[in-house]
Amino acid sequence: MTQISVIGSGSDHAVRAEEVGLLLAERGATVVCGGLGEVMAAAARGAKSAGGTTIGILPGESRAEANEWIDHAVATGVGHARNLAVVASGDAVIAVGGRWGTLAEIGFARVLGRYVVILEPGLEIEDVPRASTPAEAVELALAAVR
């Protein structure tokens, strides 16, 4: 089954992240995220609202820190290094909002050869494609996987 990682942060981006999660679930893709709040929670909530499946890859040592929309929680125990696991576990990556941690994830995703699309407005990074709507971001990510 296709797994798409949704990364990012910022409470302003929750509506778009939720739509990304919902659309991924409708298309049959599992949503992978960092398992905590803001964009991570919104994407997982969107996926669950459409009956989808969610995986949360946490920085800490306990599953208890996962948000309530995570079906399968992995507690890595490796702190920010779990960002590598978040993008490595997706067949493609969608970035919604975000700042320094998201920059690290996009860097890792591209080191690993994963397709990354940034949902506007978002980080400005050379050579990373952008989408203007959640639907377009999901379309591009799934097209890159096929």
Next chain:
Amino acid sequence: MTQISVIGSGSDHAVRAEEVGLLLAERGATVVCGGLGEVMAAAARGAKSAGGTTIGILPGESRAEANEWIDHAVATGVGHARNLAVVASGDAVIAVGGRWGTLAEIGFARVLGRYVVILEPGLEIEDVPRASTPAEAVELALAAVR
């Protein structure tokens, strides 16, 4: 949902690992493992034979290395350090066979306060309880979680 980590290695232990996976699935627990071969594959296969759910936490950077009985694969990219994630992601841990990598996992599990039971014959580690059958190991692990 309860997540139980099954750790260990050695092709001699596949039959018992498979029974552990099957029994965990029958009891409604998700099986977490390292996602590769031998005990990891057998435990996942057993879980799937009973309609259960499996999570594989891989050392490498690609989901493709997961065995075919893994439902949800996490590619951590951190090599042997993924052993920490394997045991942190379980509410309790069952060790089947195993050697040095399993020793590392048991050490980490106890650092994190996770209950560990060793299915006989297996590693000899002071202060770690033992079970003589897969059924007993599963019973002890689930009892420790409740």
Next chain:
Amino acid sequence: MTQISVIGSGSDHAVRAEEVGLLLAERGATVVCGGLGEVMAAAARGAKSAGGTTIGILPGESRAEANEWIDHAVATGVGHARNLAVVASGDAVIAVGGRWGTLAEIGFARVLGRYVVILEPGLEIEDVPRASTPAEAVELALAAVR
């Protein structure tokens, strides 16, 4: 003792990286880097040419992969996740050239609150200061630490 991380990649940047390493050593700072080739080797070589000290933080499981100018090699075994250790171990960070892995390091450095300066020409990242010469980059990094 002050530790400054030098990150980046690309064989075109060796001359500038070597000068950064040399200047850091002359100023009494230990050079921390990823321990492998290109910018990492050049920075370490520069530091050693001025009698400085170098630490290489490697992705693999063996010290043998360190370049010959590394005094103290740490084999992390965690692959690309060692990028987190490289920037966490510096009091400030200088980026010379670089691409996706360097982007990940800059992201992590800023997550951790480390000062980062990019030596021109180099990556274009909003809100990260730039220096036009190795001397200026070293000056800015050391000033940020004091």
Next chain:
Amino acid sequence: MTQISVIGSGSDHAVRAEEVGLLLAERGATVVCGGLGEVMAAAARGAKSAGGTTIGILPGESRAEANEWIDHAVATGVGHARNLAVVASGDAVIAVGGRWGTLAEIGFARVLGRYVVILEPGLEIEDVPRASTPAEAVELALAAVR
């Protein structure tokens, strides 16, 4: 230069750990440890008392948590997963006291093919050689490296 990792924990073991550190330094080996307290601090203190060199590989994101006898601190940011780096960075490993975290380190050391010697009294692990004095432990570790 030879690097020997000293692992373990427990305040009861400080005297022996300090002697191990001192003897390693006298023999010209750099002492690698986890950089924190108890056995880690004692080993580093012993090495410094003989004019040796010490490397501390920390679990957290800041060099500030290193004990005062650490010359070169690496902040890995990966929590307990830094145990892998501690043993991977030594050419051989000496265990003084210790409990679950030390068990994890011994497991990892043997996964990586590192020679491990346990200084008595200490953990009981099958197939891991034991030494009855700090001098013997140091001798065995250095002999294994040559």
